[in-house]
Amino acid sequence: MTPLSLSVEGLTKSFGGLSVIRDLSFTVPAGSATALIGPNGAGKSTAFNLITGVYRPDAGRIRLGGKDITGTPSRRRIGLGIARNFQNIRLMPHLSVLENLLVGQHVRAGGLIDLLTPYRLLPKHRWRAEALAALAECGLERHAAERVQGLPYGIRKRIDVVRATLSRPGLLLLDEPAAGLNPTETQALHRHLDMLRARGMTLLIVEHDMHFVGRTCGHVVVLNFGEKIAEGSLAEVQRDPLVREAYLGGMAA
Amino acid sequence: MTAYQTGLLVILALNVLGAFAVYLPLSAGQLNLGIAGFMAVGAYAAAWLGNEQGWGATAAIAAGGGAAALVACAVAVPILRTHGIYLALATFALGQVITAVFLNLEPVGAAAGYPVTEHIGPAAVLLTTLGVAALVLLLSCTRFALCLTAIRSDAVVADLMGMPVRALKVAAFTLGAAIAGLSGGLYALHYNYVEAQHFGVMLSTYTVLYVLLGGTRSVWGPILGAAFFTLIPELLRASAGWRYAIFALLVILFMAWRPAGLLTGGLRLPWRRRAAEETP
Numbered sequence: 001m002t003p004l005s006l007s008v009e010g011l012t013k014s015f016g017g018l019s020v021i022r023d024l025s026f027t028v029p030a031g032s033a034t035a036l037i038g039p040n041g042a043g044k045s046t047a048f049n050l051i052t053g054v055y056r057p058d059a060g061r062i063r064l065g066g067k068d069i070t071g072t073p074s075r076r077r078i079g080l081g082i083a084r085n086f087q088n089i090r091l092m093p094h095l096s097v098l099e100n101l102l103v104g105q106h107v108r109a110g111g112l113i114d115l116l117t118p119y120r121l122l123p124k125h126r127w128r129a130e131a132l133a134a135l136a137e138c139g140l141e142r143h144a145a146e147r148v149q150g151l152p153y154g155i156r157k158r159i160d161v162v163r164a165t166l167s168r169p170g171l172l173l174l175d176e177p178a179a180g181l182n183p184t185e186t187q188a189l190h191r192h193l194d195m196l197r198a199r200g201m202t203l204l205i206v207e208h209d210m211h212f213v214g215r216t217c218g219h220v221v222v223l224n225f226g227e228k229i230a231e232g233s234l235a236e237v238q239r240d241p242l243v244r245e246a247y248l249g250g251m252a253a
Numbered sequence: 254m255t256a257y258q259t260g261l262l263v264i265l266a267l268n269v270l271g272a273f274a275v276y277l278p279l280s281a282g283q284l285n286l287g288i289a290g291f292m293a294v295g296a297y298a299a300a301w302l303g304n305e306q307g308w309g310a311t312a313a314i315a316a317g318g319g320a321a322a323l324v325a326c327a328v329a330v331p332i333l334r335t336h337g338i339y340l341a342l343a344t345f346a347l348g349q350v351i352t353a354v355f356l357n358l359e360p361v362g363a364a365a366g367y368p369v370t371e372h373i374g375p376a377a378v379l380l381t382t383l384g385v386a387a388l389v390l391l392l393s394c395t396r397f398a399l400c401l402t403a404i405r406s407d408a409v410v411a412d413l414m415g416m417p418v419r420a421l422k423v424a425a426f427t428l429g430a431a432i433a434g435l436s437g438g439l440y441a442l443h444y445n446y447v448e449a450q451h452f453g454v455m456l457s458t459y460t461v462l463y464v465l466l467g468g469t470r471s472v473w474g475p476i477l478g479a480a481f482f483t484l485i486p487e488l489l490r491a492s493a494g495w496r497y498a499i500f501a502l503l504v505i506l507f508m509a510w511r512p513a514g515l516l517t518g519g520l521r522l523p524w525r526r527r528a529a530e531e532t533p
Binding site for chain 1: 391399402403
């Protein structure tokens, strides 16, 4: 996989009269790990939904690896190299872990022959083998045959991330991947993300945990009320008075 | 085997086909309440092609399936714009429209019914059903079935994963209709008589109940549900007039006991279980 850059320019989105994203511009260099941070309601998840095409922007452009994808339908974007997890873990609860991962592979296995191969009768099939290997890399292989429904939160959270990687994206969007994980699981997630970057994935991460951001992301974009208020290294943005005010209210000003 | 048993087996086979016809779109989250309409299209098409065009039984029945698929494909685009209960209502209305059309269509006998000259025996019905069942079972082991489940579970995620949600829904709806048409064709040529009234609301309702009662999460559910619905009323024959009351009570009890259908976890075949355990 080739790392892909992302740039958004003048992105604007409102729902009814509520302006959620206003004239947002930032760039995620190819191969970097960039964090998108900001208080609750700052528009981070909406930005993800605009980048992946769940919502159409009212104005502005989105470029992936230099290519304008603003008008590309959501379903085609994963094929261009964008994949994402979901803040609220949208795995298919009635399916096994393995089947959920096969869903994540779909974009590479959507041809008619792949669609009609009875993989469930073929335990050694390459799609299964690949999904199992991806699970094994994260130490989660023992859950492969289990139904997602009954699994603990932290494991489901991590499987949601694994599923997002199975399309082999050049840009991976992670919405609060560490939220709700215990320290051991967080360490494992760090190792996983390091591995993905080493393989050439650009990461754009929404995260509230600043230790996590500091450990993984070299570049930070700060949103507040749908606007970018700061950009730079974590240390730089933490010194920024606008950022301090956004997080601490009027107290720091 | 007595004639009674053979007759019962044929009814079971036709009901299993009907149940598959409902199950396929339902596995993608679409409840088709007008399945009898698609059976009627298959039955009349097969009957007419045999009677008027001199088609052989095999070709006529296959064309019955094809005709129902064509109708489904044509209406799928507008009808699949609706969701949930509205989709059920739209398919219900469609089934009624189709039946009403045949009830008034003079070239196929209208309300007087339509005798069919071509005949097939019980063996042909049973073999065709076995063939279709094998194909549906095989299909349930593919990514196609996985995609349908994904769409039912979360259509937004299915779309973001790159699945052509609309096309897959149309495919499931059409495939279900094709099976319904096939069962209609078999019905027409086996009983040598078609009348529009047979393909009414009750037939659609019962067919949906096979699937809901049997379970919608596994392809064995519709088979089990159809078998239950076909055989239990027969076993209750001794109770004469009370059998439908007892049967209805049984259905209620079953739904209370297993609200998601008789089968919920998929059938774990012995070799599948071993395969699952081998998985590291």
